[in-house]
Amino acid sequence: MKSIDDIAAALQGYDPQALSVDQVNAFLRELVQPVSADDSQDVFLFDALGRVLAQDVVSPISVPAHNNSAMDGFAFDAAQLQADQPLRLRVVGTALAGKAWQGKVNAGECLKIMTGAILPDELDTIAPQEFCQVDSAHNVTTVTIPPNILKAGDNRRLMGEDLMQGEPALKAGQHLTPAALGLVASLGLPDVRVHRRLRVAYFSTGDEVLSLGDAPREGAVYDSNRYTVFGLLTRMGCELIDMGVVRDEPNLLEAAFAKVALEADAIITSGGVSVGEADFTKAMMKKQGDVAFWKIAMRPGRPMAVGRIGKSVLFGLPGNPVAVMVTFLAFVRPALLRMMGSTAKPAPLLRAKSLEPLRKKAGRTEYQRGFVSTSPNGTLQVRTTGNQGSGVLSSMVQGNGLIVLHHGQGNVAVGDEVDVMMFDGAI
Ligand code: AMP
Numbered sequence: 229m230k231s232i233d234d235i236a237a238a239l240q241g242y243d244p245q246a247l248s249v250d251q252v253n254a255f256l257r258e259l260v261q262p263v264s265a266d267d268s269q270d271v272f273l274f275d276a277l278g279r280v281l282a283q284d285v286v287s288p289i290s291v292p293a294h295n296n297s298a299m300d301g302f303a304f305d306a307a308q309l310q311a312d313q314p315l316r317l318r319v320v321g322t323a324l325a326g327k328a329w330q331g332k333v334n335a336g337e338c339l340k341i342m343t344g345a346i347l348p349d350e351l352d353t354i355a356p357q358e359f360c361q362v363d364s365a366h367n368v369t370t371v372t373i374p375p376n377i378l379k380a381g382d383n384r385r386l387m388g389e390d391l392m393q394g395e396p397a398l399k400a401g402q403h404l405t406p407a408a409l410g411l412v413a414s415l416g417l418p419d420v421r422v423h424r425r426l427r428v429a430y431f432s433t434g435d436e437v438l439s440l441g442d443a444p445r446e447g448a449v450y451d452s453n454r455y456t457v458f459g460l461l462t463r464m465g466c467e468l469i470d471m472g473v474v475r476d477e478p479n480l481l482e483a484a485f486a487k488v489a490l491e492a493d494a495i496i497t498s499g500g501v502s503v504g505e506a507d508f509t510k511a512m513m514k515k516q517g518d519v520a521f522w523k524i525a526m527r528p529g530r531p532m533a534v535g536r537i538g539k540s541v542l543f544g545l546p547g548n549p550v551a552v553m554v555t556f557l558a559f560v561r562p563a564l565l566r567m568m569g570s571t572a573k574p575a576p577l578l579r580a581k582s583l584e585p586l587r588k589k590a591g592r593t594e595y596q597r598g599f600v601s602t603s604p605n606g607t608l609q610v611r612t613t614g615n616q617g618s619g620v621l622s623s624m625v626q627g628n629g630l631i632v633l634h635h636g637q638g639n640v641a642v643g644d645e646v647d648v649m650m651f652d653g654a655i
């Protein structure tokens with residue numbers, strides 16, 4: 229396992245007093261490792277939503293298992309089609325979904341077929357019933373297929389076109405989404421092997437921070453960070469260890485870190501890491517672990533502590549409520565996904581036209597809370613939620629994404645396109 233100093237030494241232009249957002253993520257990719265597949269477990273599909281596959285799911289069958297019809301209509305051999313000529317065929321039976329039709333279809337014949345019914349080997353094409361003229365006389369039914377509307381293979385689903393037997397249907401590292409659960413079920417598999425859940429401990433620090441139920445006090449604020457962090461971690465499917473608010477006393481902080489260092493894969497704290505802090509949080513992190521204290525060229529969320537305490541990875545987030553959420557989304561979430569064994573790529577940033585001028589200093593990354601909507605001509609547009617103070621948590625509620633103003637970017641004029649990171653399911 230690489231020490232903080234080892235990782236720092238290998239990072240181009242590392243300066244703990246002025247790290248870029250990209251450098252932070254590059255550092256974290258080295259710091260955190262995926263959980264071992266040795267601890268993986270088999271879970272039933274209904275318990276697997278949001279979990280991460282620990283091994284490939286190999287398809288025991290082909291899906292679909294047979295060539296079959298995509299339409300209600302008449303199955304026939306398309307070799308008989310001739311340009312500009314209608315094709316008249318005798319109907320020799322009906323193939324229903326769920327059972328194979330017994331018999332053979334010869335030249336000049338066709339089979340009435342329902343959607344999903346197995347297509348006999350000698351047939352390759354289905355004429356949808358609404359295209360065909362059907363005539364019955366003396367117990368003989370014929371269909372006439374008009375010319376020039378069909379080609380060989382039309383309306384046929386090929387065996388294995390969804391999944392082929394013996395091939396990996398899903399790869400290790402796949403996040404189990406609703407679609408993935410359905411795919412596994414379509415293979416007839418009742419359970420999947422997933423990584424264990426990540427155990428994440430979190431607490432808030434600061435003597436001015438009140439727990440819910442405490443009487444209000446002048447100069448004190450209620451602890452909102454534990455609730456946003458709780459929500460963010462729950463959405464990620466983590467197992468949570470809630471440590472409450474830890475007062476700014478060395479023995480309390482020491483006990484909190486000592487406890488979670490043994491139990492948790494990661495510890496997330498908020499508060500107490502900024503430069504002017506007179507408190508014991510930073511000192512205790514340093515004493516108990518291998519920790520770096522950073523100033524990041526970003527807004528909000530400049531100070532942050534990162535490292536290891538015991539077997540846990542420490543994310544010491546700033547105290548301001550918006551800074552907590554932004555640093556979580558920008559750094560903690562991708563790092564935790566990696567630890568969970570997920571190979572999910574981050575969602576692409578969207579481009580939207582700014583409805584306002586935005587002031588931006590080059591040389592830092594800014595995350596402004598934005599509300600993205602569709603303009604009357606169908607393109608995306610974005611406005612800010614107003615006051616961008618790092619304590620204005622209502623901006624995170626009103627916004628549906630973050631406007632990402634990149635490191636080198638300067639002021640934005642009305643109508644300029646900007647990148648937006650949508651909250652989607654993460655918030
Ligand atoms: P700090 O990073 O400790 O200097 O805190 C920065 C600001 O965030 C201060 O105004 C704190 O009162 C506020 N703050 C710190 N922790 C919390 C918390 N858990 N919930 C709400 N606000 C907090």
Ligand code: MG
Pocket residue numbers: 433434499500501505507547
């Ligand atoms: Mg503080």
